[in-house]
Amino acid sequence: MADGTTDQGPVTMLATPISLDFEFTPGVAQSKFLRGLERGEFLGQRCGTCGQVYVPSRGTCPTDGVATTEDVVLGNSGTVTTYCVVNVPFAGQAIEIPYICAQILLDGANLSFMGLLQEIPTDQIRMGMRVEAVWVDEAELIPSLASVKYFRPNGEPDADYDTYKEYL
């Protein structure tokens, strides 16, 4: 310090915090998907070239590079293609551990997405399990995946491995 009574030592670190504000838009196709969630349904899009159905669709076919324009309403049920049991606590965790994170292939879709699985003990989850979405109350539906509370077993027999092996 200027008076010579330094106890701080030399500077070795510099804090350079950055904060930036953006206006995010998910685009046309993902907005449709999110608006579908607001109505309590899963909306996907089919590629006119390869016929694959994407949910959520980002507006183009990642295989063919063409715009996806045909909207497809998908079922409320699907198949667990793979899963993991989360036992590790982390900052911001909203769900009590252990819980199951599953990749779910909705009926009619060619792309799985990640969902929370509940109403089943963690040691009974298995690949091929048939599950259904449980939605929040109608008044609480919003254009967000938060409208899906979780998935749970729907009671149907497990799907045959051949029906989902392409989606692992």
Added chain:
Amino acid sequence: MSAAGRTVRPVSIASFAQSQNVRKDNERNEAEGLQPVIAEVFANVGITKDDVDFICSGSTDYLIGGPFSFVMALDAVGVWPPRAESHVEMDGAWALYEAWVLFQEGEIDAALVYAFGRSSLGDLNEILTLQLDPYYEAPLWPDIVSLNALQARAMIDAGKATEADFAAIASRSRRDALSNPKAQVRHDVAPDVLLEDDYVVAPLRRHALPPITDGAAAIVLAAGDKALQWSERPVWITGFDHRMETHSLGARDLTVSPSTAKAAEVAGVADGNVDIAEIHAPFAHQELIIAEALGLDDSVAVNPSGGPLAANPLMSAGLIRIGEAASRIRAGQADRAVAHATSGPCLQQNLVCVLEGA
């Protein structure tokens, strides 16, 4: 590649496409905005993604404020089965350079290069601060307009330019843009009228600044038989180089561009007559610095497309310079052209590409 940076293996700009340049694309995500451009650049020459050996893109995640936006953007191309692909966190002109190097090494015969960026999503005055020295400059949050005003003042103080020169460049650029349907700012306003603009940051008035632009662009490169099949009048890259200067603004002479001069020397700009130059000078005063460094005389038509003062889509504005220059050669309006791209604050990094008709 020869030591001098001149082309050993000729590479052709086979096709060029760009989006409509707009102040704000309020609807589409990156892939949705890019997909029609990719489709057009392939359709121009009747090919598909399966006809190119390599894909390279230029973009920056800071514009969208999310990670790996270049991966998402690949959905606009279609990358299944897996493709050879790369990305630079730079203007697409540098992505084109990376592809060109692979051509020189004989690795590829055709490539897709594209770039995209939406400048409208955040505050560019803050976002572009992140390209500065993170210890001494960025913590003060100097905005890009202020930094360029320092450069413009240095030009004026050195007797190299006047505010009237900046207005003349802005006026000419936006008048030329009247013939460019893709441009964003197109009008015929005389320089003395522009000089009535307020200062944004003195000595830069409103007209000396580039517009804020959302846009995307793409180019197909080809060599050998493909170059000849895909274009009746191939446009060849005959020289290509890029150079950079120190990160420390205060250690540079901001009135000159030694990196551009060096790149121009290596690319062989002076080896022939230059008919047109497409210069990536987002701020009006920068055109004077780059024109001098390229060694251009008054006979050269600068930015006949309107240049970045008419449309400045970040990350693709440099790639567009190459595409615009090539388009004029292909149309028979020029035989030899120079395209320039820049990156970083106050022309820190510069790329020079020499193009010639068959």
Added chain:
Amino acid sequence: MAESEVLHAEHRLEYPYARSTGPIIGAFLTALREGRFVGATGSEGKVIVPPTEYDPLTGDDVGELVEVGPGGVIDSWAWVSHPLRKHPLQVPFAWALVRLDGADTAMLHAVAAPGPEALATGARVTAKFCPEAERVGSMADLESFVLEGGAA
């Protein structure tokens, strides 16, 4: 799709970066905290301020640190009549490249002045540091430069 159907959301991105300074930048920031400036000796005896670890022209290691400033001259300046929210001063001010006495390169910072007519390239300025208790070892320890003779 009608534009009203396309969703938009506010999104804030934050990075809490903490950077290690290394010995040269650390020495400069330490000096700032003490209310003084140091530069590094580079090629041909040129003094680089603020100092870099390597000579920006040759890439060689820099030599010894030397005391510079606190006065200097304006190499270039730009008048900001409407400061942005993150600018160091929230009243009209100038950005300037200031070449401190004893330095061969300029440093970027703010210059406080009553108006653009008070400024000129070549004008002499001197450092105005924040109160000692507020200094943390960053560029913000320097509040701004002010015109010599106290015009601001």
